Amino acid sequence: MTQNLLRKIVCSFFFVLGGLIYSQTVTGTVSDATGTLPGVNVIVKGTSNGAQTGLDGMYTLNDVASDAVIVFSYLGYLTQEIPVNGQSTINVTLEEDVAQLETVVVVGYGNQVRKEITTAVTSVSEEEFNRGTINNASQLLQGKVAGLSIYNKGGNPNDSGVIRLRGLSTVGGNTEPLVVIDGVLGQSLSNVDPSDIKNITVLKDGSAAAIYGSRASSGVILVTTKSGRSNQPFSVEYNGQYGVSGAVNQIEIMNRNEFLAVGGTDLGSDTNWIDEVTRNAFSQVHNISASGGAENSNYRVSFNYRDTDGILVNSGFEQVNVRANFTGRLFDDKLRINFNSAFTQRDSEFGFNEALRYAVVYNPTAPVFGADAPFNFNSAQFGGYFQTLGLFDSFNPVSIAELNRNEGNTTTINYNVDFKYSFSDDLTATLNIGNQVSKTNNNQYYPTTGFFRGGALSPFRKGRVDFYTNEARTQTLELYGTYQKSLTDKLSMKFDGGYSFQENDFNDYFLSLGDFPPGINFDFSNIIEISQDLNEAGRVNAASSRNDNDRIIAFFGRASFAFDDAIFLNASLRHEGSSRFGSENQWGTFPSVAVGADLNKYLNLNNVSLLKARVGYGVTGAIPPGVGLSQTTFNVTNGTGGFGSSSTGLGTRLANPDLKWEEKQELNFGIELEMDRFSATLDLYNRDIVDFITAVSIDAASNDGFTSQFQNAGELNTKGVELTLNYDVIRKENVNYNMGLVLSTYQTTLEKNPGGDRTIANLGAPGQNDTEVILVREGEEVGQIWGPVFTGEVDANGTPILADVNGDGNLVTDQGSALAEDGDFAVLGKGFPDFELGWTHRVEFGNWDINAFFRGAFGHSLVNTFRVFYEPRIGSQSSYNYVNTDLARDDIRTAQFSSYYVEKADFLRLDNLTVGYNFDIKEDSFIKSARISLTGQNLFTITNYTGSDPEPAFQDQGAVDNGGTPAANPDVLAPGIDRRYNYFASRTFTLGLNVKF
Incomplete structure (x- = not known):
């Protein structure tokens, strides 16, 4: 022992x-x-x-x-x-x-491994975003996604621009993609600061978007914001930008000497009106974020401040945005709680685009101030500014910009809470609750001394103030579950299904007052008190509307199968109801199915990591463009005894209880190839928009006096091709050069036209009131510019000689006869481009990086309205300036619209060039990283277009004459018109600094 x-x-x-x-x-x-x-x-x-x-x-x-x-x-x-x-x-x-970072892609109600995606989906990371002065999150994607068109013609900082995915998706409803931010539907890109965005995914085809139902008819943009991460020490990041912008590509007009040489009226001065109403616009952006996390929680809080001037005086905005994200895990990590909230306050000076318009045409010999006039002039009557009295559509542009006010503010608060519970590794359930409240106030003021929009010379009212207020509230609740299981060694499945609820409440009011005593000071707060004669006609205009309980309810499911890690199947079904329809047609069903196969799994091609073919079909709906369109409406006329004493109702819109869902049916075929240095994606699609909802004129005599009715009465077809290429040209230890190319083309045809063949888009006054330049014809392409053809010759009277298009020896240029196909009109161009491209170059060497991005559009034309109205040397126009482009001819002395004023607007633009330097930081330094960058935007444009900006005009807000205002609802069937109120293009240089602590 x-x-x-x-x-x-x-x-x-x-x-x-x-x-x-x-x-x-x-x-x-x-x-x-x-x-x-x-x-x-x-x-x-x-x-x-x-x-x-x-x-x-x-x-x-x-x-x-x-x-x-x-x-x-x-x-x-x-x-x-x-x-x-x-x-x-x-x-x-x-x-x-x-x-590995790119293998998982957000696809709506979850995510998928990129290899298994069978639909047309594009994901853009933060590193790929456009840089520089970005006023709206949509600009981050401009030119980056094949098929996604983003245009802010002229670059007005208060305008979010136009967003279209694969062309026109509807005529009367919303044509822009659904925006989903952190899982909450129906958000606005204006309510998320670009600095807070981590990734944006675009669901392009019907099979990808069908899971979102009716709101996805125009595509879906999924935004993922930045968040903290677990076990992350507290860190702070600062992003700052300082920029300056200036007008470029100004409209070419005559100076004083040129104007007088062609017989212009001499008012004794020499004024460059464009310089008077434009400026060097400065902007600053400051973004501070703090993030961190423990083992079971993380957080991120950011504060964003933007102060952006427009190149037009008294235009721009100031914005504060605060965003917070918190994620916590409970019950042994089985329950994840994710909370997101944001607050946005934006104060805007909208200015008046008309100041730019009149800066082009106002007499260059006129003085700015009346005291400088060489003759007796009552300048006090017009606030001290000179005015050319008695002339139609002629206002001192500086007085428009300085005397009047156009201001507004918007406050938006939103939040959502996302609860995700894991019952097991295979089964999870998610509850997402969201709420957004937005309030907007817009105020316009025209003083008694103003000459613009009913001021000093108005016989009806002296001065005017307009108030507009709206409040919108959106509530969402979505509950869905996910179950995934490996059925065999080669077969796995995943199922998502759930319930969605959304309610929108909206109310607004408008109040216009006028006839003020002279000499009052501008003050919105007491303008009502000092208004006179409020009971007299013409002095008061009021309107209001309210829309509550506008609801969408849906049940949805999606099944995904993967076999042999090579063959993939996805199918979804959404059953959705909207309160905007009558009781018999509230519900619609929207299915999709898509299949894809990695062919390289069986071909084993050399140096190929992926060769996937996929095909998908999906149906999405579109809700009506307004509430109550299936119901009857009346105009109420009050009797002389006052409201309600002897009122009568006149029917205007007939009810349509059969009004039903508008649908988009889309078939998409795609091929994806990935090799060592090269990748490519090709998509071909065909989509039909059927039963689109539009107002149709009806015979009043046979319909009890009703003149219109909303019907499912039209059809559109769009065919398109999209190609994305990416190649690592150089990939070495210290030098990397990547080049990417995005190409897209499409054509939209009006297959069924409820209103019959017609022309739209009136050019307006002076002198072109009866000239409509866009053709709407069944069976033909949407957006055709239409009119007489200029032969290039001019008669002895200075009138352009037009072509005998049909060759019958009889020149017929009456628009009605031409529409009946017995006249001499022709298609002069098209408003939509034949194809668009984005061309990216990214170079990294040592601590330096360079990002150059080119953007272009080709095949579209624009009606140059400045040339139409102000280029002909009309003798009676001696008090207006003349447009003096390279195309101007001295012998044309008659205003006649023709092909001469329709210009090809192809362009290639160096849209963004950024040079950055990353500083070397010592390992134990308080500063973890630092980067400085210089960005130039719109550095040069190659184009033959003589206007300010060759970008396509995707929609039209109508003619604006003698101080009028653009239409609130643009006409999407009328692209291709470069209106006189469009903003001037600008060039911007931005210095940026990024520091992480």
């Missing part, structure tokens, strides 16, 4: 001694390119001996054999294995696994 005890003591001694000799403690720090990484898994290979890095990125491993191998792994980074070789300190820098 004593010997056995002695033997155990000796063995234990040598065992401990061996452990001391052959095992040790290893410590170190794990980092990435930007700093230390918390939460990294550190384990001795082949054992259960492991640890995680702490908030400072440090780890400690005990009892590590001197010949062991330590494995470092972290989601989104390449795993590293490092032999100990007797080392007691091992520091590691992990590299991002780009391929």
